Amino acid sequence: MIFYDFETSGKNKDFDQILQIGGVLTDSNFQIKDKINISCRLKKDTVASPEALLINKVSIDQLKSNEISHYSLIEKLKNKFEEWSPACFTGFNSISFDEEVLRQGLFKSFNFPYLTSSKGNRKLDILKLARATSSFSPNSIAVPLEGNKQVFRLEELSKVNQIDHKNAHDAIGDVMATMELAKKIKKSAPDLWNSFLIYKNGDELGKKIFNEDFFCYQDFMFGKIFNFAATYVCFHPVYGKSWLAAFDLKHDPRPIIDLNFSEMKSALFSTPTKIRQISLNKMPAVLSKDHFNSLEEYKEIGFEEILKRAKIVKENQDFCNKVFEILAEKAKEKQDTSSQDEQDYFPEDFMHQTSINMSKEDKSIFYKFQNSDWDEKAKLYNSFQNDVLKHFARLLIYEENPDSLIKEELILVKKEIAEKLLTTEQKPWITIPEAMKEIDDLRANESTDKKFLSDYDLFIQDLESLHKKNL
Numbered sequence: 001m002i003f004y005d006f007e008t009s010g011k012n013k014d015f016d017q018i019l020q021i022g023g024v025l026t027d028s029n030f031q032i033k034d035k036i037n038i039s040c041r042l043k044k045d046t047v048a049s050p051e052a053l054l055i056n057k058v059s060i061d062q063l064k065s066n067e068i069s070h071y072s073l074i075e076k077l078k079n080k081f082e083e084w085s086p087a088c089f090t091g092f093n094s095i096s097f098d099e100e101v102l103r104q105g106l107f108k109s110f111n112f113p114y115l116t117s118s119k120g121n122r123k124l125d126i127l128k129l130a131r132a133t134s135s136f137s138p139n140s141i142a143v144p145l146e147g148n149k150q151v152f153r154l155e156e157l158s159k160v161n162q163i164d165h166k167n168a169h170d171a172i173g174d175v176m177a178t179m180e181l182a183k184k185i186k187k188s189a190p191d192l193w194n195s196f197l198i199y200k201n202g203d204e205l206g207k208k209i210f211n212e213d214f215f216c217y218q219d220f221m222f223g224k225i226f227n228f229a230a231t232y233v234c235f236h237p238v239y240g241k242s243w244l245a246a247f248d249l250k251h252d253p254r255p256i257i258d259l260n261f262s263e264m265k266s267a268l269f270s271t272p273t274k275i276r277q278i279s280l281n282k283m284p285a286v287l288s289k290d291h292f293n294s295l296e297e298y299k300e301i302g303f304e305e306i307l308k309r310a311k312i313v314k315e316n317q318d319f320c321n322k323v324f325e326i327l328a329e330k331a332k333e334k335q336d337t338s339s340q341d342e343q344d345y346f347p348e349d350f351m352h353q354t355s356i357n358m359s360k361e362d363k364s365i366f367y368k369f370q371n372s373d374w375d376e377k378a379k380l381y382n383s384f385q386n387d388v389l390k391h392f393a394r395l396l397i398y399e400e401n402p403d404s405l406i407k408e409e410l411i412l413v414k415k416e417i418a419e420k421l422l423t424t425e426q427k428p429w430i431t432i433p434e435a436m437k438e439i440d441d442l443r444a445n446e447s448t449d450k451k452f453l454s455d456y457d458l459f460i461q462d463l464e465s466l467h468k469k470n471l
Contacts, residue, residue, distance in 0.1 A: 001028070001030075001124075002023060002025055002026075003026065004022065004091050005091055006018045006020065006021055006102070007058060009048035010052045011049070012429060016052075016429070018074075020056070021171055022170070022171030026179065039058075039068065041062065041066035043070050047432055048430065050435060050439050050442055050453065051442060053456065054442070054452065060452075069399065085120065086119060086121050089121060090125075091178060092178045094127075108396065110393070110396065113351065113352075125283065128218075128285050129185055131152055131285065134150060136192060141161055143157070144157065163180040196285070202283065205284075209278075213314075215231070215286055215288060216286070217246070217286050218287075229249045230276050231314055236277070238328065243279055244278050245278075247274060251272075362385050365380060365383050366389065368380055374401035374404040377397055378404035378405055381397065395413065414470035418468070418470040
């Protein structure tokens with residue numbers, strides 16, 4: 001197994017960067033076989049969130065002058081992860097955050113972005129497993145409370161389960177705490193542990209759901225855990241076999257099954273929603289119907305009635321076809337109503353689309369770009385047909401070896417970065433004005449490190465002066 005964690009420049013998985021990677025390779029008994037712990041400096045087109053830096057305690061010296069660049073960190077990380085593969089990539093909230101940050105980092109460094117889910121690798125998120133354990137094997141781990149609400153932050157879970165986590169929010173410290181929590185769950189809830197590890201990928205999980213009468217499923221929405229008994233209806237018309245629709249068996253399908261198209265659409269997707277849409281590639285918490293007795297609301301309905309409802313849904317192909325068509329219409333409506341303003345779209349939004357739809361010509365240039373020196377990269381990048389590839393190639397060259405760019409290109413990329421970071425408009429990334437405001441807001445909190453905030457304020461002011469010269 002590979003346990004890994006990142007400390008990042010902020011919370012946005014598409015626009016922030018890795019500042020520290022911690023990872024360990026273990027055997028099936030959690031004995032450590034190898035380790036990686038690397039930090040890097042801040043990229044020239046990124047501003048770190050002051051709040052994030054206060055939490056992960058990354059120093060300003062590291063941001064400015066660490067000898068390792070982000071690109072070098074990604075290359076070292078990629079080589080080590082490939083050396084350790086095939087393995088189960090395991091983290092805490094890793095599927096929702098760390099994995100997405102890793103994919104962006106790999107893609108922007110011109111590497112294959114799907115490292116953790118290809119070539120025999122699989123994924124496990126201990127946060128999802130801990131939540132499932134609290135519901136389906138509730139005495140296996142201790143879960144802290146804030147008021148009446150369960151808390152699943154790693155630091156608090158470690159404390160109540162007597163796990164040493166002195167270096168919280170240090171990447172390697174979080175890795176070790178995650179590994180110890182995983183070890184505890186495996187020992188105290190082995191059936192759940194095995195249920196999470198039995199499927200290598202979303203395809204295998206989808207086949208299992210397709211073949212079951214019904215299944216138990218956990219989702220986390222609006223800050224709360226929800227547990228369902230559901231049955232397969234169809235795969236998604238747009239996202240294919242990476243998504244599926246399931247009918248929530250809390251609801252009786254009999255009054256819905258024979259409705260016309262518009263009536264059925266209203267009945268299924270009005271509150272409470274009867275159709276659950278499940279992203280299989282996110283490796284959701286899906287368990288067999290053997291765990292039915294943990295679902296209190298469904299137990300009141302009764303196992304036999306739940307089975308009957310599942311049979312009605314699965315055997316009515318006309319109903320399943322209508323749901324498929326409704327999902328297709330809803331996807332089209334979403335696309336039609338989304339903003340067409342180009343200013344609302346950024347290259348980072350097209351990483352997945354660019355990766356899977358890369359033209360034959362761009363693939364050839366992509367591989368040449370990977371294996372060329374920086375001067376050759378600078379000659380190659382304008383050959384990309386895809387503007388997203390062209391954009392990130394130029395940024396990478398500027399980051400690693402700006403002298404390879406001709407004067408006009410250098411002026412252009414500096415101006416683009418300056419405009420990006422100095423804007424006063426609301427953006428999904430941290431801008432310089434936003435960082436300054438965040439510093440002022442944090443100073444109002446008596447418990448914050450005022451010296452660090454003052455030092456970081458000076459660092460941000462220097463950045464501002466530098467970028468203003470490039471406008």
